[in-house]
Amino acid sequence: MSAPLTGLRVVETTSFVAGPLAGMTLAQLGAEVIRLDPASGPADAGRWPLDRDGHSLFWSGLNKGVRSVALDFRSPEGQELASALVTAPGEDAGLFVDNTIGRDFLSYEALSARRADLVHVHIQGHPDGRPAMDYAVNPLYGVPMLTRQVDSERPVNHVLPAWDIATGLLAVSGLLAGLHRRRQDGVGSRIDLALADVAAAHVAHLGWLAEAAERGHDRPRLGNHMFGAFGVDFACADGRRVIAVAITRQQWGDLVRLTGTGVVFDALAASTGADLSVEGQRFEHRSIIEAVLAPWFAARTAAEVVAAAADSRVMVGEFRSPKEVVDAYRRGDESAVLVEVEQGGSPMLTGTSPLRWDRAYAVPRPAPAFGSDTEWALADVLGLSDLEIGRLADAGVVRPSSPSPTSAPTPAMNGAR
């Protein structure tokens, strides 16, 4: 069976997380995705974490399965080639994702003048075009203030670039919706998507802004306590911590039975009138529930807690570091969504798409070497001759692919770098 987007061709010019994730996600679904990179290299090709040889594990992780074409974006000819690749004909082409700023030749206006039915997703920082990035946007929309620990006023900016991830995945949805519309009505689409809007909208979708508007004040600091239900972390006998969550009435019943605390909670209900079968009341009484449950956790190792909860509906999870996830992977205890790919001659632990088609994960592929598909794209997509491609390489307009490592670079190539 072929992957669902087999036959589609998407061109992208992006860096950092959201744009590359969009391109990679489309590639994992079967599309042929062509990155257009500046001849000086991708802006984020040196981003940490790095491997022992100084290659970016970040870049390799977010650009798996796409092709790389290297062009001198500053030269008129390089700009012409980029525009031609984006607007090349074909009902399965004319699909573009970018997060560039100030490259007028890649604007919707310029590109749609060449191909009217272009579907173009333009990823921005702020909706007015100002640059932004996840770590600087997240503070604006309240999440670090809500993540504060109970004993500190200092906001906690979580490490996960969640808005980048959401933006990249929304870009995929936008592109596919635009393609659907084009097939339906024959029209192209200009689609803009700002990281800051993604943060604002989703915080609003969750009801957090409506809540503050209704109450006129913010939630108290909750630390690791879950809002509106019962969920918090506990220390175990071996010093490890687990999270335990009971949202439904059934999960709460199971948690009480598991921990043998029914008598205490019955007495508590009788003396205070608290009805702990109600989700919101479990939240209101979270501190006493935590205190009553803590000894059961403290008397067991994390592994014993997880094993004991396995037959119940209680959701329990052990806090693991990335290294511990790697150890579990090495033991064969992880989902097949985690895979190793050969990246630049050595295996890299990474992930494939979590979307399983007919119960199977997508076949993982490595990230491309920078510029490795330049000649292929010029020949196969634009139909240029070897002679013409050679001229463009000599002129430094394109960076030829796969130069033999032992061959000395030409002066023109140095210039292109």
Added chain:
Amino acid sequence: MSAPLTGLRVVETTSFVAGPLAGMTLAQLGAEVIRLDPASGPADAGRWPLDRDGHSLFWSGLNKGVRSVALDFRSPEGQELASALVTAPGEDAGLFVDNTIGRDFLSYEALSARRADLVHVHIQGHPDGRPAMDYAVNPLYGVPMLTRQVDSERPVNHVLPAWDIATGLLAVSGLLAGLHRRRQDGVGSRIDLALADVAAAHVAHLGWLAEAAERGHDRPRLGNHMFGAFGVDFACADGRRVIAVAITRQQWGDLVRLTGTGVVFDALAASTGADLSVEGQRFEHRSIIEAVLAPWFAARTAAEVVAAAADSRVMVGEFRSPKEVVDAYRRGDESAVLVEVEQGGSPMLTGTSPLRWDRAYAVPRPAPAFGSDTEWALADVLGLSDLEIGRLADAGVVRPSSPSPTSAPTPAMNGAR
């Protein structure tokens, strides 16, 4: 101009965040999305935060613009109606999203036997079918350990259900990719998507697992310091905090100029050999950079800092609570992605889709009243007569829509509740 997915009909049976977000996102793109709800009401209809009247701002926020059909899932006739709605004919129908467990009549096997080209996205907790939720999955994949503060061993589980959001948006991409494949090849798709896999894959995409595998140990605790570049929060003169981030060489140059700290950093470079124009070296020297910059921030209010940085490339953002975002919205200082909708007779502050089509945000719509589209769906989608619909309502198989608030419920309706 019509919305891009106008004409598509999607049926969903979901609760909590990921599934409803998928349905709502499709509705915001123009699809007609029909929720199938159990006659007892949605499982998460009482989820906090609540408004003054006890209605869930969470549920209303995540179910905007969809229709609600209420059926007794336990009765064979209710199950038959649900299956018929999912598999109703039409090239723009036969699209289904669910996150149910143990409802065999909603399985891909059962539904595809009625409509072979069904596109079905089944959202799971773990890939083996075990239930899970964001707050219990996030600890498993390392994020709370990486978000720890420098002075504490305790993991910090951030409040944002980021994996839920990513799962919902990936479900949209999966459904649209499946639709594309059906139009291309005429075949249906069974698509499974597990929340835990979404977490594992994206942590891996970011290079965090490869990093731990390469190094053999975990990153140090960083608190609010950004990894691999310079970014951290500072206290301002008015007690507020701002984040300041400089990733590129240009941003770093601007930050040094803005704060007038060039002389200090030049001296530092001369005495230690540190090349602070390199992103990774700024990370390695983050503590001293933070200390050198801190007085500049401490001498200004947050508003002064933001104003001073406005003309530079430095990314600065003020930490705001949800209430402060609401205040900014009320002042007219927020993006038009934030909107108010009339929800149950009063305005609710929420968001529309961040995807702008031809520069315009989607028109916001409120969430449906529970069961408000039952009769419409039975008549318009399934072609049932008024007589037949009346019989189903009397038998408690469906919950009729919009009962007059003053009319006494019939015994059959009570039974259906």
